[in-house]
Amino acid sequence: MKGFQFTLFDVTMAYADGGTLDNEGLYQAVAARAGMQDEDLARKEPIGKAASLRSPIKRKIRWYQQTLKTLGLIEHVPGERGIWRLTDAGKKKLHPAKPTVALLAFSTDLGLAIWGDCNHVFSRLDEPIHLCLTSPPYPLRRSRAYGNPSEAEYVDFIIRAMEPIVKNLAPGGSVVLNVSNDIFEHKSPARSLYRERLVLALYDRLGLHKMDELIWHNPSKPPGPTWWASINRVQLNVAWEPVYWFTNDPARVRADNRRVLExxxxxxxxxxxxxxxxxxxxxxxxxxxxxxxxxxxxxxxxxIPRNLIRQPHTCADLRQTREAVAKLGLPIHGAPMPLALAQFLVEFLTEPGELVVDNFFGWGTTAKAAENAGRRWMGAELMLELVRGAAERFR
Ligand SMILES: C[S@@+](CC[C@H](N)C(=O)[O-])C[C@H]1O[C@@H](n2cnc3c(N)ncnc32)[C@H](O)[C@@H]1O
Structure with missing residues (x-):
């Protein structure tokens, strides 16, 4: 990743590894994590109005340290001058951004990944978006570590997240949502109608027209729903997930299948x-x-491709990301999209140089596809450790 040295996450992890640290210990720990040499840390340049010579790297580390203090993730060790440690909140495995915090997690020449709540991040954007390709958290009964809305809240949750994006959507721009097919009525083998309610609400409340419901056929999907298919035997094993494609202006839709011919x-x-x-x-x-x-x-x-896309869940890129993330001791993302699916949609729906966003960024599959295809990108991820894991994909 060009220009990448260290992130807020490296500063947090320096405290996680080092326990209690004074500033000198913190500088050394961050430098070691980021593979910096002593000379990099010691290099000084004129800073501020007085142009006094200071280390820009140490200054950046102190900014991140200040952010951790503001977020309540580190605390002063009582009785010890200048020594800080993680708070109990700071030791938790996944750290959600506060609702009004948006921090640059990492960047490339084409894109920006922001640690922040998508509603906060995208309501401040004022630039035409050509495609939003995302897989929002599913309405799960038992929520994942990163939190999922309940089924009753789901439509409002998605509408709220999509509103700032649709406001900036270029004429004929697209919104693509990969959602789950496997949400059932309580204690019943009947499928929830939340998808139907969602599609109607996106049209009624945000004016998004449904272009298609593509089928993502995942041949390596584990068998399920176990209770209804394997135990009660009244359902079939699931093989696909829906991928809804919407636009604000069907007459001017920017799609072009000549970009994805097979x-x-x-x-x-x-x-x-x-x-x-x-x-x-x-x-x-x-x-x-x-x-x-x-x-x-x-x-x-x-x-001309058909609207059934057959892609297994994993690929070499994802396997490499998993390995790199595991080495860092970070959590593994449980629900990334296949890169080839994202690649296909980015190329079908946008031209090089256009802006592709993902408001539920995760491990940045949409961003990686946009980067590969020469599209600009931007994403927001709520959990610090997940967006830090995503950075490994861009090294
Ligand atoms: C299904 S995952 C997305 C996976 C992603 N498409 C990928 O391929 O890696 C949903 C992600 O949305 C994040 N998330 C949940 N609520 C959020 C919010 N309000 N703002 C930003 N991200 C959020 C979760 O932490 C999770 O990483």
Missing amino acids: PHTEQHLRFVQRGGVTWEPKVYSDGAYQHRPGAYSNPTAGR
Whole structure:
């Protein structure tokens, strides 16, 4: 990652590893974590109006230290001058940002990852967004460590999170939401209708038109729902998740399937070479269309993808991220999106240089896809440790 040295997380972890630290100990611990040399830490440059010579790195560490004090994550050790340690809140595994705190977690030449609540971060943005691609927390009965809204709160939760994004959505821009298909009525094998309520609310309250409900078929999804499929035997194992695609202006939608064409099959190429349709005119689909002789005889650049995307959950990029994150002793994200799915949607729905955002950033899959495709990106993640883990993807 260009320009990346250390983050707020490294300063927090320096306290986690070192227990109680004075400032000199803190500088050394952060430098060791970030792989800095003594000379980097000692290098001074003129700072402030008086242009007095100071270390910019130590100054940045002190800023982060100040942030930790303000957030109540470190406390002064009683009776010891200038010595600080983590508070009980600071020792917890996942640290949510306070509702009004937004801090730069890391950046690349194309994007910014912010540690903060998405409502706070995006309500301050004033720039056209071309695509929001996100997978919000699911309405789980038993919530994950990062917290999930209940089913009753869910529609309002999503509408509130999407409002500042839709306000900045460029004409014909897209919002894509990957949500769960596996939410059931209480003690029942019947599926919750929360998805239907959500789609209607996005149209009624935010004016988002539904372009499609793509199917993400995940062949490596573990079998489930266990209770209803494996034990009671009244349901089938789930193989897919819905990916809703909306736009604010269908007539001007910025999608272009020519950006995501797939290679033709050998069989199709041979068919084109033989001159395409050779049989007598035939009418299909109750007259909706008919094939004339010679149809499909012109070579085309590729096959238009279908709206069923088959992608396993994991890939080499995710495996590497997991390894790097585990080495840092950080929590592993339980629900990242497949990179190839995000890559496909970013390329289909935006052009290079446009702005792609993810308000529920997680491990930054959308951002990684945008970075790979030369799109600008921005994301907000509530949990410090998760956004720090995401940084490993951009090294
Ligand atoms: C399903 S995960 C997203 C995973 C992500 N798409 C990826 O591929 O890594 C949802 C994420 O939203 C984060 N989150 C929950 N509430 C949030 C909020 N109010 N603002 C920002 N992030 C939030 C959670 O901490 C979690 O990492």
